[in-house]
Amino acid sequence: xxxxxxxxxxxxxxxxxxxxxxxxxxxxxxxxxxxxxxxxxxxxxxxxxxxxxxxxxxxxxxxxxxxxxxxxxxxxxxxxxxxxxxxxxxxxxxxxxxxxxxxxxxxxxxxxxxxxxxxxxxxxxxxxxxxxxxxxxxxxxxxxxxxxxxxxx
Numbered sequence: 001x002x003x004x005x006x007x008x009x010x011x012x013x014x015x016x017x018x019x020x021x022x023x024x025x026x027x028x029x030x031x032x033x034x035x036x037x038x039x040x041x042x043x044x045x046x047x048x049x050x051x052x053x054x055x056x057x058x059x060x061x062x063x064x065x066x067x068x069x070x071x072x073x074x075x076x077x078x079x080x081x082x083x084x085x086x087x088x089x090x091x092x093x094x095x096x097x098x099x100x101x102x103x104x105x106x107x108x109x110x111x112x113x114x115x116x117x118x119x120x121x122x123x124x125x126x127x128x129x130x131x132x133x134x135x136x137x138x139x140x141x142x143x144x145x146x147x148x149x150x151x152x153x
Contacts, residue, residue, distance in 0.1 A: 056123040058089040065107040100147040107140040
């Protein structure tokens with residue numbers, strides 16, 4: 001070996017350390033800005049909790065489905081298998097937030113190929129109604145969103 005390998009290694013290590021300082025400065029994450037809480041936000045009263053209300057949900061089909069389920073928040077609130085009924089109705093206690101509620105409607109008709117429509121009506125405790133119509137052929141799978149206070153004029 002020519003020269004002093006220990007001295008070469010020390011110089012290389014010193015070079016890497018000196019090069020690392022500007023890289024550390026360039027790649028550092030700046031601290032988050034300080035956030036001040038205004039006194040007006042701290043003094044605002046909290047929103048009252050939402051109370052459950054009785055909802056009447058009615059589903060009407062143009063042709064009786066072979067099977068049908070209506071789900072609210074993961075639980076079945078209406079279901080039917082092999083019935084000759086066109087209309088289904090139920091009352092359910094639920095919280096109706098300002099963002100609204102989502103109902104999942106799934107229906108199936110045995111060997112039927114012409115379009116079938118379904119009308120879903122949600123009646124709130126105050127008597128206000130919201131309606132949505134969906135159509136399908138052999139199967140129907142829809143998520144219906146009924147807006148709350150934000151969506152009403």
